[in-house]
Amino acid sequence: MKDLLTKINHIATQKFGAQYAEARAQKMVKTMLTLKEERVEAAKQGIESGVALRVLVNGTWGFASVGSLDHAILEDAVSDACKMAKMASSHLKQPIKLSDTKVVTDRVRSKPKKNPADISMEDKIKTAMTVNKTGLGYDKRIKSFTIDYLDLMGTSYFANSDGSSIEQDKLYVWARIAGSAHNEGIFTFSREEIGSTAGYEVFDEVSPENLGEKVAKRAIEQLGAKSLKGGTFPVVLGPNVVGVFVHEAFGHLAEADLALSGGVLADNLGKKIGSDLVTFYDDGTIVGSFGAFKYDDEGVQTQKTLLIKDGVVAGLMHNRETAQKFNAQPTGNARAEDFRVEPIIRMRCTYMEPRDHSFEELVENVKQGFYFKSFRGGQANLDGTFQVGIQEGYEIVNGEIGAPVRDASISGNTLETLNKVNGVGKDFLLDPGRCGKGQTAFISDGGPHISIKEIMVGGSA
């Protein structure tokens, strides 16, 4: 494979004058299941292979993707990519340049304790069925239960014109569980995700029974929850919500491509924008975490990247292009969903560093506010406006957790909110998730419990 890819890169640089060329071939096998209640809607398997070719000609990117490993087809595709880039470069004002990186030759093998390929489809169905049966059996008001399961295994072959050549295994195990409950005109909905880059052993860490019960319990509890009256309140956020807050409210703004697009962080590098308690990382090195890998899709080794330290903006997440623009080092954040798309700057595992408060201390200080434990969806905007939907939350009255509230969300401006963080817990939890930025990336995020002096809370009461 290395020879084939090197030859194609060679054609780009020698025949078409590309300044840089990279080829990324992938072979992947996927197993997917969807179970609705006790019905297996479909057991699915997929095989994919293809090549992504990316070239830099006259400072303009050309990209081609084909579902073939055939030399002639790849040669056509790379010449097409070079010609298109050349044509488009006629309008270029600032040619794209890449920062230098280490030339790497490596081979990365995944070593699962339980290889999903060794688990039979029957066993996977059995595990998924246990989740659904436990959920449905939890309470007769549970009306529907869905589990989507995916395992993806394969190998990615990377070669670029700088001389790097990397062969890297990919392994993802993921499941999403969703349950709904209905009682006397009230509908509730609850969901969880699990994900791992370690192996099928993820189901030993969280049992299928626990998963089913967790989702069902929340759906039932929400039946008794009330809508809240929106406004500005002090809140305590659980690690699951903190993770999404870190990812959405800050993480996206710290992606260097978005920072360059006018995001509020570019002008704040080295400046203090948040409370002393705020330290965030984006870390691709946590073995087994969803979003961990050794090399990104530009062949750059992943790392633990400090984003903000004690409230001071410390760095951004870079690919080779943005690193060059900022005169920084690439951070290993260039990821492509598969061979059909180009690598772009994506997060890996993004989290807040714990401090020393206990959960009780954080709640104690809130007179009238909310404890938001679990999220449902979140989104950020370049101007620093973020929104995180809440699927599980409670009132806090006089320092004590009270009645559950339903379908709330929090919103605010990132910079203002980071200044209002007034307590950070000593616990720590990571949750897997998926992030959409045109492509889907498997990520994780988390942190400790935290308290925020005030934040906008949306509710319809």
Place this chain on the structure above:
Amino acid sequence: MAVLKKEVMVDLAENTVSKALKNGASEAEAYVYEGQATNIGIELGQISKTNRIIDRGLGIRVVAEKAMGFAYTNVINDPTAIGDVISRALSAARASKPDPDWKGLPGNETYASPEKTFDERVAELESGELVKVAAAMLEAAGQVDKRVFPIEGGIGSAYISNAVANSSGISGFDKGTVIECSIATVAKEGISVTPVCFEFNASRSYEVDPVWVGKEAAKLALSALKTKSVETKSTTLILTQFALQDLLAYTLINAVRADSVQRNQSAFKGKIGEKVASDKLTVCDDGLFAGGLRTWAFDGEGVPHKKTAVIEKGILRSFLYDSYSAKKEGKESTGNAGRAGYLSTPSIDTTNFHILRGDKKADEMLSETDDGLMVYYLQGAHSSNPVSGEFSVVATPAWKIKKGEITHCSRGVMLAGNIFEVLKNISLVGSNERQMGQLISPWIQVENVRVIGK
């Protein structure tokens, strides 16, 4: 552009079906897909990237002992790979559990010819021409004001074809084109940055107006630069298509899917024939809408697209069915089996979800709003409760309307409510129809939505 011929795709689908039957499937369905896309990308204010993506593949569903298995591959020119994908589908089915509700794949059908879904000019567009269109759009955006910064966008043209065949006699082929140009801008002044303001044109034929797209996106960003807060209260909203598309996708559309209803996940269960919305609201799902972005001859399992009345003058008329959910109720499929190319099994989805236009022009809707907000983009609509229809989202941004005129922009305004209440509180339906993804809709004015200001 070299594309797979109709005969090649249909033969592949039909042969795969026969081979699957021969290998032990009691029923089989093959779906063959080809997509070829060319994109010219704008990044950080300049045209700096191009791409061409060719994606072909085959997805096969087989039934053995009433249990379903599915497999796909993107290696379609190799008989061994096809044989492998058939055995994978079969082994998946054998590992699976029989479904007592399975009543077979849909049978032989005749197809209407969809109108305005294929344009030779789009299929044959040279990348040089696309670069010119992108440049025109960029220039138009840049000319509006120097505080406006086009951050990303581009133009893409695509050719898509699919063939489906099954063991009940279905055999179909359809092809189409899509072209889309879009631009996202922000405006900056001092330390103030606006939210991302976005415009686009998308069409099945070569009818896009890049200059309009560029100008509109820039104007929107500019108008969002100066902001004032709004007060917390219940108020009137004008929801543009951007806001409606986001909000309905995660709420109303979930409620009208037959599988949601059958699985007790819809607030509309048992409400056919009942009033569920303002009598100003009429919605149909129209898979044959001329030039519609989701218009095709047939759906993901080869059932003809058709027009289905969903809500008529506020009365709930029908849910959206694929063949499985229809057979469960002894009904006909409404042709709503969606499919994400060859990579997935069919699942219920809208085609063109069409909210019929009313008679109010955009400026009349504004002038008839005494006190309210105009909402373009929403943030967080996907965090809505898909079952209860409750939402709590942020308008990024919203424009305050006072005595029929837009007075100022406001950022970070939260909107909260329940979509089923919102539908009952529709007060005006515009005549300014526009297609956006699966939605074809005019602006809609609704009363009494909770707004949380700063």
